[in-house]
Amino acid sequence: MVKIGIIGGSGVYGVFEPKETVKVHTPYGRPSAPVEIGEIEGVEVAFIPRHGKNHEFPPHEVPYRANIWALHELGVERVIGVTAVGSLREEYKPGDIVVTDQFIDFTKKRDYTFYNGPRVAHVSMADPFCPEMRKIFYETAKDLGFPVHEKGTYVCIEGPRFSTRAESFMFRQYAHIIGMTLVPEINLARELGMCYANIATVTDYDVWADKPVDAQEVLKVMAENNYKVQELLKKAIPLIPEERKCGCADVLKSMFV
Ligand SMILES: CSC[C@H]1O[C@H](OP(=O)(O)O)[C@H](O)[C@@H]1O
Numbered sequence: 001m002v003k004i005g006i007i008g009g010s011g012v013y014g015v016f017e018p019k020e021t022v023k024v025h026t027p028y029g030r031p032s033a034p035v036e037i038g039e040i041e042g043v044e045v046a047f048i049p050r051h052g053k054n055h056e057f058p059p060h061e062v063p064y065r066a067n068i069w070a071l072h073e074l075g076v077e078r079v080i081g082v083t084a085v086g087s088l089r090e091e092y093k094p095g096d097i098v099v100t101d102q103f104i105d106f107t108k109k110r111d112y113t114f115y116n117g118p119r120v121a122h123v124s125m126a127d128p129f130c131p132e133m134r135k136i137f138y139e140t141a142k143d144l145g146f147p148v149h150e151k152g153t154y155v156c157i158e159g160p161r162f163s164t165r166a167e168s169f170m171f172r173q174y175a176h177i178i179g180m181t182l183v184p185e186i187n188l189a190r191e192l193g194m195c196y197a198n199i200a201t202v203t204d205y206d207v208w209a210d211k212p213v214d215a216q217e218v219l220k221v222m223a224e225n226n227y228k229v230q231e232l233l234k235k236a237i238p239l240i241p242e243e244r245k246c247g248c249a250d251v252l253k254s255m256f257v
């Protein structure tokens with residue numbers, strides 16, 4: 001069974017030569033694309049491009065529930081979400097990697113849960129990212145000599161528009177990076193007891209700095225830095241222990257009413 005799943009973000013549409021492509025149907029419809037199964041340094045991995053093969057799903061229309069459900073159905077226990085993010089701080093520079101450790105949710109209208117009743121669940125999100133995977137990704141990125149931040153708070157906006165300057169200045173008070181896709185991907189993974197880690201690549205200084213970000217810039221910087229994500233996944237994935245000792249699945253014991 002494949003235990004590790006990668007969800008690739010903007011500019012990341014494949015991370016290995018697939019051995020197999022699986023069309024999964026879920027109670028929530030189809031995932032963004034058929035799931036690719038392949039190997040990274042001998043470890044079996046499943047991959048879904050979050051925005052579809054041709055970037056046809058904007059962030060507010062990504063079928064998050066279908067993506068997470070499909071990975072879970074295939075046996076995935078650990079999800080690695082790869083994202084492009086804007087920087088809200090001078091010291092988080094374009095090209096840097098962030099191993100996100102917290103988030104703030106500014107989305108407005110998404111499907112946030114698998115439990116819309118009659119079964120009701122309140123999942124704990126105090127420390128939402130897998131500590132085991134975070135440590136491995138941070139240390140591996142450092143060993144590879146990549147500029148990496150051990151922590152960072154990700155503010156997730158609804159999109160698809162970018163922020164106004166006023167919004168950006170407000171977000172700067174509380175968060176380090178900004179994107180449009182972490183939520184509800186992480187909530188949903190957690191509701192199924194899966195581990196979640198976020199590998200964020202900084203692509204721009206959002207709009208608080210002089211030059212406002214645009215989509216072309218994000219894709220260009222992501223293309224330039226894609227090799228870091230690929231190298232990081234190649235070196236870190238074999239270090240992820242098969243058996244989980246992180247406790248991420250423990251939330252299942254106490255989340256149901
Ligand atoms: C292409 S610009 C905005 C777009 O890029 C980020 O995508 P992802 O998180 O999937 O890497 C951002 O969240 C927006 O969806």
Ligand SMILES: Nc1ncnc2[nH]cnc12
Pocket residue numbers: 084085086087157162163178179180203204205206207213218
């Ligand atoms: N500045 C930004 N705002 C929102 N999402 C982003 N993704 C990459 N850069 C971004």
